[in-house]
Amino acid sequence: MTHRKLLIGMLCVGLWSAPAIAEAQTLRFAHWLPEQHALPSTGFKEWTESITEASGGAIDFQMFPAQQLGSAEDHFDMVANGIADIAWVNPGYSAGRFPISDLLQLPFVVSDTLNGAAAATKWYQQHADQEMDGVVMCLIHGHYPGTLHAKEEIRHPDQISGMTIRPANSSIANFVSELGGASVQVAAPETREALSRGVADAITFPSGSTILFGIDEITTYHIEFPMYSSWQALLINQNAYQQMSAEQQDVIDDHCTGEWATRITRGWEEMEREGHEQFRDSPDHTMIELSDEEMTAWRDAAEPLREAWAERVRSAGHDPDSLRQDLEERLSEVDALAD
Structure with a gap:
C-alpha cells in the first residue's frame, strides 16, 4: 500500500487527524486612561506587543482607551460579561465588592509600589477567584504612592x-x-x-x-x-481565555506574572514620581x-x-x-x- 493510500485510509477510519491550527485572536482591551498617559503608552504597549510577538501574531489587540466602552466604574462588569476581552480595573471603585483586594487599597500599607507589584500579584493570584467571577486575574499593580x-x-x-x-x-x-x-x-x-x-x-x-x-x-x-496607592487589576474574560488554544493560553500565562506587573508599572511610576x-x-x-x-x-x-x-x-x-x-x-x- 502506498503512503498516500495509507494516509487516506487512516483519515477515513479516524486514526489520524491533522494538528489543529489556532485561530487568530483579536482581543478587545478596555481601559479608562487617556492615550497620552504613561501607562498605555509604555506599559500596555510593551505588554501587548510582547504577547503578539510571542504568539507569532496569533494574538492581537484592539485598544479602547478613555472609557470608550464604558465608565471606569463599569470596567469589571464589562470584562466579566464579555463586552471587553481584557480590562484594566480599579477594584476600589466598587465599594465592598472585592474585600480581599481592599487590603492593598488601605492607607499606609505599601511603601514601594514598583518593588511591591510582583509581591502583590503573587499574593492576590491566590485569592482573586474567591471574589472575582467570570475573569482570569492576570496581574495587579499600584501607582507611585499618592x-x-x-x-x-x-x-x-x-x-x-x-x-x-x-x-x-x-x-x-x-x-x-x-x-x-x-x-x-x-x-x-x-x-x-x-x-x-x-x-x-x-x-x-x-x-x-x-x-x-x-x-x-x-x-x-x-x-x-x-x-x-490605588491598585489596578488587569483582568481577562474567562470565556475568551478558555476559547484560546493551549499555546495561546501559555503565551498569556507567561505575561500574567509578578515580573510583568513590575514591567507594566515602571513607566507610570516614573511619571508620578516626576x-x-x-x-x-x-x-x-x-x-x-x-x-x-x-x-x-x-x-x-x-x-x-x-x-x-x-x-x-x-x-x-x-x-x-x-x-x-x-x-x-x-x-x-x-x-x-x-x-
Missing part, C-alpha cells in the same frame, strides 16, 4: 472634618468619612471638573496624574507624606512636610479602617489575619511594606 492635594493647606487629619474630598477608592472614601468629611466619588477623568465647580475641596491622587488631568491648576497644596518632584520645585505649589506628630496622627486615624476591613473579610468567610500576614511578609521581602 497623597492629598488641596486648595488650602491641610496638615492634620482633624482638618478633614466638614470638607468634601474626591477619594481614590472606596477605602479612602471610608477614611474621609472616618475623619468627618464627605466623599464625592467621580472617576479620574471627571475629577478636574468636580474641583473647579466646587463639588470637591481636595483629592487623593498621585502627583503626575494630577498634572496630566489639569488638576494642578486648582490644587496647589500637596502633602509630602505618601498615604496610599510629578511629585515638579511640585516640590515649583514656586506655584506648596509641598507640606509633616512633623512626626502629624504623621503619627494620620496613621492612627487610619487604624479603624484596618479593623473594618478585617470584619468585612471575616464576614465574607476569609481569615483576615492570614491574608494580612501573607501580604506583609511578601512586601517585607522586597522592602515594600510601609513602616
